[in-house]
Amino acid sequence: MRTSSSNIPVAERAEAAYLGLAIGDALGATVEFMTPHEIRVQFAASQGVHRELIGGGWLRLKPGQVTDDTSLSLALGAAILTADGRVEPLACAQAFEAWMRSKPVDIGNTIRRNLLAFRRTGHPVAPPSEHDAGNGAAMRVLPVALATLGCDPATVAQAVLDQAHVTHNNPVSDAVCLLLVRLLQAALRGRSLPQLYRTEIQPFIQLHPYCALRPHRRDNPSGWVVETLQAVLQALLDTSDFEECLIDVVNRGGDADTTGAIAGMLAGALYGLDAIPRGWQQALDPRIATSCRGQAQALLALAPGS
Incomplete structure (x- = not known):
């Protein structure tokens, strides 16, 4: 397994994470909701593997176009920058609601429902729900990870949950969002993949056994945040570089734009x-x-540990 070099500057890692989010989103959107078999048939001319940013898919995107994973992350990042690095639920909700009014190319059902509720009530925190364990809060955690780099763990956790609970107030979603931010911040500091597995992934799975990695590929992952996490971690641990990881995860099909986005940022x-x-x-x-490059640097500049 090739490990990350600790000599890469934090600023470069931050930029690569944000570009990785967008590239994984754009790559995966082409095959979103397809099964691995359907992908192999459609891409038979390229040995049954989807590997280029060609657009298309059920959203009929242009090549290189992104979906809600990236655009909602950028909306969150802008809200954090406006608040000088703070993650404020009302500011997040207002930014998300403005994003929804802009008629994005795609929007998840849970996000839409809870933003419509915010529009009616003005209350920025969605009610707790056992049904809101989708991946919509997890896909947009990167701006929080950048802005809180170097903060104490309690401050980081509160910021993660403040943005998540605008649309996904669910303990399973919470646990995954918190793990992803810990992984991102450790990687930004130069920790290697084996180190991340030993210090973060393995203890997390022991604490949350329902997230255990399968002995075989997690194909056709749904929008349930557990299946999203399993597919992303399996792809990350089974590969040794950026390109191989993203090709692996999006060719599993299912909610491929989001698995691609999360794998890309990591x-x-x-x-x-x-x-x-x-x-x-x-x-x-x-x-x-x-936008990704600019936000990465601007958010990192506000972080106490940058």
Whole structure:
């Protein structure tokens, strides 16, 4: 297993994580809701593997276009920057609601329902619900991880939950969001994948056995945050570089834009900018690429540990 070099600057890792989020989103959107068999048939000309940012999919995207995973993350990042690095539930809810009014290309049912409730009531925290264990809060945690790098664990956890509970007030979603931020921040600091497994992933699974990794591939993962996490961690642990990880996870099908986005942010933080294929960087929507790069640096500049 190739491990991340500890010599990569934090600023580069942050930028790679944000670009990785967008690239994984754009790559996975092409095959979202497809099964692995359907992907192999459709991409028979490329040995049954989807590996390029070509757009299309059920959303009929342009090449390099992203979905709600990236656009909602950017909305959250903008809200955090406006609040000088603070994660405030009302500011997050207002940013998300404005994003919804902009008619995004896609929006999850749980996010839509709870943002409509915020529009009616003005209350920025969704009610607790055992049914809201989707991956919509987990896919957008990167701005929080960047802005709180170096904060004490309690402050980081509160910030993670403050953004998550605007749309997903659920203990399973909470646990995954908190894990992802811990993984991101450890990777940003130069920790290797084996170290992340030993200090974060393995203890998490012991505490949450329903998230245990399967002995075989987690194919066709749904939007349930547990299946999303399993697919992402399996792809990350079974591969040794950024490109291989993203190709592995999106070709599992299912909710591939979100598994791609989360795997992309983690792999970007682990492996750095040079590990992201130049062709993928060039194919990404240039406006999105500029926004991701800019937010990564701006958020990191506000973090006490940058």
